[in-house]
Amino acid sequence: MVRAVPTPLRILAVVFVILTGLILLAPLVVVVGVSVSENQFIAFPPQGFSFKWYEKVLASPEYLSAAATSLQIALLVTLSATVIGGAAAIALHRRQLPFSDVLATFFLSPLVLPTIIYAIGMLMFWSAAFGPVSPITLWIGHTVIALPYVVRTTLAVLAESDPFLEEAARTMGAGRLQRLLFVVVPQCVPGLAAGAFFAFNISFDEAVLSLFLRKPGLTTLPVQIYGQLEFSPDPSVAAVSSIMIALTIVLIVIIDRMLGLSRFAST
Amino acid sequence: MTDRTENLILALPGLLLLALAFFLPIGQMLVLSVEGENGPTLEHFIRFLSDPFYLGVLWRTVRLSLVITIICAAIGFPLAYIMARVGARTRLWLIVMVILPLMTSVVVRTFGWMVILSRGGLIPDILRDLGLVNRNFALMQTETAIVIGMVQVLLPFMTLSILGVITRIDRRLEEAARTMGCSFVQTVRTVVLPLSLPGLVAGSLLCFTLSASSFVTPNLLGGTRIQVLAASIYKSVTQVLDWPFAAAQAVILFVGILLVLAPYVKMTGRSHG
Amino acid sequence: MANVRLLDIKKSFAFVQVLHGISLEIASGEFVSLLGASGCGKTTLLRIVAGLESVTSGGVEIDGRSVTTEPPEKRDIAMMFQSYALLPHLSVYENVRFPLRMRRIGSREEQDAKVKAALETVQLGHLADRRPRQLSGGQQQRVALARAIVSRPKVLLLDEPLSNLDARLREDMQVELIEIHKRLGLTTLFVTHDQEEALSLSDRIVLLNGGRVEQEGAPADIYARPETGFASNFIGSANLVPAEISDGPGGPLARLADGQEIPLAAEEKARGKVTLALRQEDISLVDASEAGALKAGLRTRVFLGARNRYVLSLAGTTIRALTANDVMLDDGGAVGLAIPADRIRVLQD
Secondary structure (H helix, E strand, O other): OOOOOOHHHHHHHHHHHHHHHHHHHHHHHHHHHHHOOOOOOOOOOOOOOOOHHHHHHHHOHHHHHHHHHHHHHHHHHHHHHHHHHHHHHHHHHHOOOOOHHHHHHHHHHHHHOOHHHHHHHHHHHHHHHHOOOOHHHHHHHHHHHHHHHHHHHHHHHHHOOOOOHHHHHHHOOOOHHHHHHHHHHHHHHHHHHHHHHHHHHHHHHOOHHHHHOOEOOEOOHHHHHHHHHHHOOOHHHHHHHHHHHHHHHHHHHHHHHHHOHHHHHHO | OOHHHHHHHHHHHHHHHHHHHHHHHHHHHHHHHOOOOOOOOOHHHHHHHHOHHHHHHHHHHHHHHHHHHHHHHHHHHHHHHHHHHOOHHHHHHHHHHHHHHHHOOHHHHHHHHHHHHOOOOHHHHHHHHOOOOOOOOOOOOOHHHHHHHHHHHHHHHHHHHHHHHHOOOOHHHHHHHHHOOOOHHHHHHHHHHHHOHHHHHHHHHHHHHHHHHOOHHHHHHHOOOOOOHHHHHHHHHHOOOOHHHHHHHHHHHHHHHHHHHHHHHHHHHHHHO | OOOEEEEEEEEEEOOEEEEEEEEEEEOOOOEEEEEOOOOOOHHHHHHHHHOOOOOOEEEEEEOOEEOOOOOHHHOOEEEEOOOOOOOOOOOHHHHHHHHHHHOOOOOHHHHHHHHHHHHHHOOOHHHOOOOHHHOOHHHHHHHHHHHHHOOOOOEEEEEOOOOOOOHHHHHHHHHHHHHHHHHHOOEEEEEEOOHHHHHHHOOEEEEEEOOEEEEEEOHHHHHHOOOOHHHHHHOOOEEEEEEEEEEEOOEEEEEEOOOOEEEOOOOOOOOEEEEEEEEHHHOEEEOOOOOOOEEEEEEEEEEOOOEEEEEEEEOOEEEEEEEEOOOOOOOOOEEEEEOOHHHOEEEOO
């Protein structure tokens, strides 16, 4: 076969990809590097090698409680976003509601609106309606921004499913609830699972909403990190961040195993 | 129960959630932005738009966002094209490379840049060693730092947006162009680029919107002296506690984004006819 | 097993009427094919019997009871879809068991016995634990069939189940369907556009055209005596040649456009302007000088393997003849045609 791309361009492409990869991944590598530094100052390349910052983090009450808060909320958000988003996706997929297209846009709208605008709105609304913010506020806020991801992944899976399955189930005697439980939901499971993991990741990593909707005692891990970065960073920040990076990698691997990442290349 | 009822029940929780917890708050913010002591007023908007400081913030936000978007497009397009044309295995790794930064928390990413760009950091060290800059050079707290950090944050959005479109371009069109005498570069310019325009435009809009509204990265990398609109909003809310003013700024941001998005939506809406 | 009655069924989608008053009776245990071209309404009619479509007017009775307003899950039916519609997340065994579960038929042990028996009937017992995606097209189709018969429904509905199979598999499956029908005796409604399939499988064929019943009857009857131009063209691929019949010395004589004359069977009553339906397979090629041979111009020969199809021009009309592959004539020139008089159908439009 004729080489479609001239060789100098190929070399250029490889160099380009490497450089781009550096830009994309350098910060993450640096963070991990700093986290094992012996020195108290944040510098890269790190001087010395030590896990003491990890030890410090794991013993620090502020970090631990922030992590606990993030974890609790993320788990709740995963549950609520998956159930609500999954149900919505099923209803949207069937296209039997009026204005299906408008509704689809409606459900995806939190994606379009910059989070900061939503954060302000949520803060002001909640304060006016309910007073001080609470973990519930964060739970609801995170669910709102995670919802479109679940809807999108579930719709993507449903779009590829056999459109005749429900009819076939009807001819086999399946009533409404039976069809939902035994045919439709099993079809959605890959999409729901991927959506759930995205929801967890979004909630756990979320910084903007959490910065606006915080109060003493209600601090998520990203907010805690942000606070440290503003004032007095030492490599323990890097240790926490590295743990978060590791968590993200684990999530990516899981999502790839479940659904295949290439599916999301064409979002 | 009819089909319609069943679907309504399925969609209802989501509809309620979004209506009450998304649209209502947005509405509340809109209301607050015109709140004054004696009833609805535009004083907050006027205050913003007549103060050169705030106009400077606005201009800086727009300017930086444009620069960031252009750079993302310039890097994102070739990257997306390469990703679309390599083998499946390589593409998977490239997708991971692109998605990994996307899925890490913005504070973590920005922290990484802080390390790289600060006075004792890697890049200034290298530049100093190469004799290009003097001893006091720091990339931190500069607009350049903001641009670099934001490009890393937003490049994946641009790339994935374009990738989605390029993968749908029939490869045979490029092959046909080659058989008609175009060089590789010409083919890219005359066939691939025009056809990937929808992805480029969508990605650019996304990048612009996200840059204009981000504040974690600009705050941390630019410092308090270099303020963008979102940082100003954050300050108004948390430090100055001037909520109506913050709301007004948020509305200005929102309107600005809509202004940029609207022609695009109209364009694509028409083509779907 | 039950009989099915369709009472003047009319169906419209939006403002388009697709069924114009179909009335049919299907006896208990009968295998009836709904035959027709795409768009004739046959699948819509099947779906109406299944309950997947509503009627605009008219009624459906199964076993003497009106089911017109009942949803499919309440009707005692089973349907086989063209795309098989196997549940991908269940094993073959669970797929076949699904109707028994949904309709709560029998205890777990009884269900197990029925599922195994159904899988044996289609010879897939050894694949019970596989997932549908691990099976070939033919195997998936047989799972769909096993799933359809396992609950012994009152009516078995088959929507072009063989059209996705290649020719060889299709022939095998047709034989299996015949054998299963003989053994189980289920009332069966079968939709197809393939006239050969309908001819080989059915007790009775209902030919549909434009949402109306064009003709119905036993396969042999329809084949031998199509009543309209459409019917004769659809079943048995007939050529249609205009002619005029008048009385001749030895009996009725059909005169073609170019003056050639064909003697018809003595019993032929029709006179005047008619259309002759000549089956491709009834025409043989003979020497042009033979007595009684019709003269036609040879345009092309198409080699089909076991047979040849000749495209000819007879009295200004292009016709086709299907013959064995022993005679290989080639283009150009005149040939002689012979058709037995009793094979010529006369159609008065």
